[in-house]
Amino acid sequence: MKRIFLIAIATITTIIFWISFSQDTVDDLPGDFKEMAFYRNENNTGPIIRKYVVSISDTLWQEMEQYGQMMPYTKYGTTTVFFFLQGSDMPKSINPDFPSFDVQYQSSCIGKFNRNATGLSSFTRYPILSQAY
Template sequence: MKGKRKFWIIAIGLILLLGYGIWEAYNQPSIKDLPGDFEEVAFVRNEQNKGGIMRVYAVTVGDMTNAKYDACADMFPTNDYGSITKIYFFDKSKPFPVNLTIEPPHYDTNQYEAVMILKRTGSDKE
């Protein structure tokens, strides 16, 4: 009888732990949870995996007065070894790019105007 009770205590503990892990995985904050009505509209990444990774994002902002730009930029991925992540923020009520290129300036600057540009790098190189 003691063996069955010990089994069920361990099983229930593992089930609770697994349930908590699944709940945490599906309830991570995203840019949509931040003030500012952020929405990612374009993304491009370099294809090489040797050396630094370059990621470029275009994000629209609906509420520019309450937007938390730094908090939003911190949610985008970075990694070490020369990685660079650039986030371009655009006013949602004006035209914004839906396609980006890996080469600067990354979008047509004559047609679109970024309201904020933030850059995040990996910790090893600037």
């Protein structure tokens, strides 16, 4: 009986580790995503704000949204990812305030993923056209 119990515990532990370490990451997505700029406020007691500028090799809309979903998120915080095509003009740094980067780069932004303080996420194609900044 004790042997069966130990085998069951070992099997369950192995399955848990296998599932934990075999999950997809942003590196598994097609599109050659590269993080070009990152901002995180230093507030660890209140809402945490994360902003990213990411380059991608093509307009892979579904993969951009998946990338955004995989980025870190903190309850009551926000996570925003701005996507730019590789080789296009893009910001080297990002600001905590609006606008997140210089207006000269807005026309190069092809996508924006946002997860708000309530956990709701949205993805906008060509956000400058829809004024989603």
